[in-house]
Amino acid sequence: MSHKSIYAIAISEGQANQILDSLVNAGFSTNDISVLFPDKDSTHQFAHEKHTKAPEGAVVGASAGGVVGGTLGLLAGIGALAIPGVGPLIAAGPLLAALSGVAAGATAGGVAGALVGLGTPEIEAKRYENRIAEGNLLISVHAENSDEVEKAKDVLKNAGAEDISVASLGEAPTVGK
Template identity: 60%
Template sequence: MSKAVFCIAQSIDQTESIIKSLKNGGFSTSDISVLLPDKSSTQDFAHEKHTKAPEGAAIGGTVGFGAGGLIGLLAGIGSLAIPGVGPFIAAGPIMGALSGAAVGAAAGSLTGALIGLGIPEYEAKRYEGKITGGSALISVHTTSSEAIHKAKEIFEQAHAEDISSTEETSL
């Protein structure tokens, strides 16, 4: 059974610290997802741009991660637009989910897209407010209860907010 553990990081530094701790804790970069607002653009995107990890460092630089930022090393990093909400940077499994079926079902709502990922509605609404306010959503995808506990422990040690876990939906 596949599960996801979620948290909110309040800053880029905290986001990168959590990613580093997850990697040091044995989590694969392909199982770590990050979603945050794209503040590098003053306009909403009309389309999505697909990139891969090597190009991710360039995207990371545009949003203040610095050269060689850890977010740029995650799988599938790119920019996407959620109609009515704005542009976002996404990396990891969440990128494919948000650029595909979840957004289509969401009718232009980040809350709807998050619900489509299996996040309960009340948490999805809370996450949307924090993400659009400048925070980052971090998730780790795993199948074991030990890994769920380890991810939650890493999030707690980093003083992340709104830590929760949920069963993932099939995408």
């Protein structure tokens, strides 16, 4: 079985921290968990720090770590970035690397394009991009096998996560709520 990613939406940072705690307690490494959410507080700060009139395409370093708390702060590679057409975001985990390329290159497609590149079907990727734009948090978990996929889905369902889906390169996704 190829590696799979399980995606879900958390409606608050508190819920996201609860989900992350549960995932870690279930045996998932913080290196396999990603979170992506809008950064509403520092758009002007990014533009000022970068000395530019348009923050689009900017990738800002680990200073975003001070913005998040709880388990979110323990995830690998927390960073802030601005995606063209989407705006400022905070990302942590493997999604940060995928999205940093989009931001640095000012590539069209934004979050949805990056998620499609990671194996998420376009319709799901666009839904996640819209949910993030509404202020929700996208959580992804990388799983090595079907047992881990089921364990992650159970954790997400039990925590009340929404729009749970499983994706893998070259395979049709499964979607559930």
